C-alpha cells in the first residue's frame with residue numbers, strides 16, 4: 207500500500223510537471239521566447255463572428271485571431287487560429303536553431319465544446335524543416351494524426367531524429383475531424399535539442 | 403487500500419478537470435468565445451485607486467476595470483469589475499442561444515485577500531433570461547447566495563430547468579458580504595444546453 | 599494505509615493551494631492589485647532579441663520587457679525583466695502599507711530552459727524598506743540566496759520581523775548563476791501584514 211507521504215510526493219511531482227508548461231518540454235515555437243509566424247502560405251484566415259469584442263453592444267475591435275495565437279499559451283475556448291477549409295499551413299521561425307525531435311498540438315477538451323465534439327480540431331498533419339535561403343523546399347520530418355478522443359495536448363515524436371538542424375519549421379494540416387467550414391489550431395509547439 | 407497506480411489515476415483525473423476551465427462546464431458567457439456585456443443598467447463602476455498602472459511613478463493608464471473583465475478567465479487579485487454599493491447589474495449576450503441550466507460566480511480566495519476576509523464579494527443574486535426585442539422584461543430563472551466560506555468558484559443550478567432558450571442573460575447582484583463602498587465581480591459564467 | 603477518500607482530499611487541498619497564486623500568500627507587489635515599479639536606479643534593461651514580436655517576418659513591436667513584468671503573474675519563458683550584468687535594482691511601491699515578513703522570487707524551471715540550466719537566474723539578493731520622503735536611504739530587511747536547484751518559486755522569510763511598516767520595498771540583486779551578459783527576473787512578490 208501507499209503512505210500519506212507517498213501520496214503527497216506523487217501530487218507534488220504532478221503539480222510541478224503541470225506548472226512546467228504542462229508537459230515539461232522546452233517549446234522553441236513559443237512567441238514570448240522569440241518565435242514568430244513567418245507565413246501561412248495560401249491559408250485563408252476564417253473570420254468567425256466570435257472574434258468581435260464589444261462592450262454595451264458597441265464593437266470594440268476584432269480579436270487578434272491571427273496565426274500568432276498558435277504560439278501563445280492561452281488556450282481558453284476561442285483563442286485559436288481558424289483557417290477556411292481543412293487544409294492549412296503555418297511556417298514558424300523558432301526562437302533558436304535546433305535539431306527537432308517532436309512537436310505538440312493542442313485543442314480544447316471536448317468538455318469545453320458546446321456539443322461535446324471537436325470537429326474543427328486538426329486530424330492528419332505533416333511537419334517540414336526549412337532552410338532560410340530556400341523556404342519553398344522543405345525536408346519532410348514526419349506525419350501524424352491528432353486524436354480527437356485523447357488528451358487535449360498531444361506530443362508526436364519523429365521516428366527518425368533528423369541529422370540536420372533547423373530554425374524554420376512548417377506545420378501542414380492535411381485534414382480535420384469533420385467541420386465543413388474551418389479548422390482551428392489552438393497551439394503548436396516544437397521540441398528538440400539546441401545546436402551546440 | 404489504494405495502490406500507487408490508483409493514486410496516479412486520481413491525480414491525473416483531477417488535473418485534467420482542473421485544466422478544463424477548472425469545472426469542466428462550457429461557459430457561454432466567455433468573452434473569447436464571443437460573449438459580451440450589453441449593459442450594466444444603472445450600475446456605477448467604482449474607480450478603485452488600484453486601477454492605475456504606472457511605471458517609474460508616471461501613470462500609464464487606468465486598467466480596464468470595465469465590466470468586460472467578468473467574462474475573462476484571469477482572476478488574479480484586482481482583475482474584477484467593481485461597482486458602487488451592493489447592488490449591480492450585468493446584462494450579457496452569450497456566445498450562442500442556449501437553454502440555461504446553471505451559472506457560476508467566482509471571487510478570490512480569502513487567503514489572497516489582505517485581511518483574510520472578502521467583504522466585497524457578492525452575496526445574494528438573481529438571474530434573468532431576456533429576449534432581444536424586449537430587453538427590459540426578463541424571465542426570472544433563479545436566486546442564489548454566494549457563500550463567502552466555500553470554494554472560490556461556486557456553481558448554482560436552476561431548480562426548474564427553463565423550457566425556453568435565451569441568448570441574453572442578466573446577473574442582478576442584490577447584496578454583498580459587508581463592504582460599505584463597493585462590490586467586486588471576478589467572473590460570471592453561464593452554463594446550459596445549446597439549441598438544437 | 600490511506601483510503602481513496604484520503605487521496606481525493608489531499609489532491610483537492612493541493613489544487614486549492616495551487617490556485618491560490620501557487621503559494622497561498624497575499625502578494626502586495628502584484629500590479630493588478632495596484633503595485634508599481636517606481637525605479638530601477640542605474641539598472642540597464644537588456645534588449646534581448648527575443649523581445650521582438652513579428653508576423654510574417656514584419657516586426658510588430660518590441661514586447662514590453664519593462665520591469666513591470668516582474669509584478670505580473672505570467673511566467674512563461676521570456677516574460678521576464680532582463681538587466682545587463684549581474685547586479686540590478688527594482689524599487690516597488692506596494693499596493694498598500696504593510697509590515698513586510700517575506701518575499702518570493704520566481705524563475706522558470708530548468709526543464710523549460712533550452713540547455714537545462716538557468717545561469718541568468720538571480721542568486722544573492724538583498725531587500726530594503728524605504729520611506730516615501732527619503733527614497734535613497736533604505737532600511738535593510740534581509741539578504742538571501744535564490745537556489746538554482748530548488749523549486750521555481752522560492753519564499754524567503756525575514757529573520758527579524760521589522761517593527762516598522764513600509765509601502766516601498768527595494769529588491770537589490772547582487773549576483774546571478776553565471777550568465778556573463780544579463781540577469782532575468784520573472785516575478786518578485788512581497789508578503790506581510792497589513793497596517794491596522
Ligand SMILES: [K+]
Nearest residue numbers: 275278280392
Ligand atoms: K493559443
Ligand SMILES: [K+]
Nearest residue numbers: 471474476588
Ligand atoms: K476576471
Ligand SMILES: [K+]
Nearest residue numbers: 667670672784
Ligand atoms: K512575469
